[in-house]
Amino acid sequence: MPVAPPQKTPLATQFDEWQARGFDANACPVRNVLDRIGDKWTSLLIVALAAKPRRFSELHRAVPDISKRMLTQSLRDLQRDGLVTRHVFPTKPPSVEYRLSPLGQSALGPLAGLIDWAERSFAEIKAARAAFDAGDTSEQMSAA
Amino acid sequence: MPVAPPQKTPLATQFDEWQARGFDANACPVRNVLDRIGDKWTSLLIVALAAKPRRFSELHRAVPDISKRMLTQSLRDLQRDGLVTRHVFPTKPPSVEYRLSPLGQSALGPLAGLIDWAERSFAEIKAARAAFDAGDTSEQMSAA
């Protein structure tokens, strides 16, 4: 059953499967895909492109604290993975537009789910971090 | 409306909001939470712990190509964020068990959605990568 209802924990099954087939990094979608999603900028760029196609400098303005180098690289990565397409318009000064491919758009749903979770849990996570940093190591010495 | 049906593109709206409120990195759940999700190992560990609590060495065996150092650090990060809890059992050789907190379990749903997408799209992504690496730069010279 490749597609299970995502409410129980199909992840556990998935994980066992991955383990069973030797855990080849090349065959592991988590390692391949989530690494990119979590690339610190790529997911933000996907979201930025969700609304509309944008040009390079537009993206740079939209995501202010990304450097041009990282913007270029992240866009290349997304392009390589087929999530965004790059369109060069031979206008007077050639302008470049990036837009989500259908594949990239298909990622918006799952990504939105995760972001929604992130927003809902953010307060709790911040509280946990504060508690942890305050020296509450939370190391329960449970009896066996 | 904090919770929108995740089928259109609420992300676009979200993004505009983030931009509107100055894009503070501390206030941006994507930067704070997805960075951790994409931490190369953390999401894998969450999945590994989805099935059942596991001990340190068990996790190390379950995720073979993680080093002990990174395993320790990733678990610390997850613990700091309140996603996993650490339980020390004072058995003969003290054993340590890690398990998902309720917060961590609440992440399984969205994570499963993303992983499901990853698995469904993996073939397409690999194809796109192959095409890209084969020199198909996909730079459409579109007319204006």
Next chain:
DNA sequence: GGCAGGCGGTCTCTATTCAATACCTGTGTT
């Protein structure tokens, strides 16, 4: 003509992070 400035990047340099290795404490095993 000469200068400023935007676009779409690349180049260089440094700071951070990853990852491998070695080591440590404590217990049990042989």
Next chain:
DNA sequence: AACACAGGTATTGAATAGAGACCGCCTGCC
């Protein structure tokens, strides 16, 4: 005693991220 295993820490070197300068091209602007 020597060794292995659990659950880590310390150390070191390699890879990576990020900031910022720079470039070629073009467009005004004075």
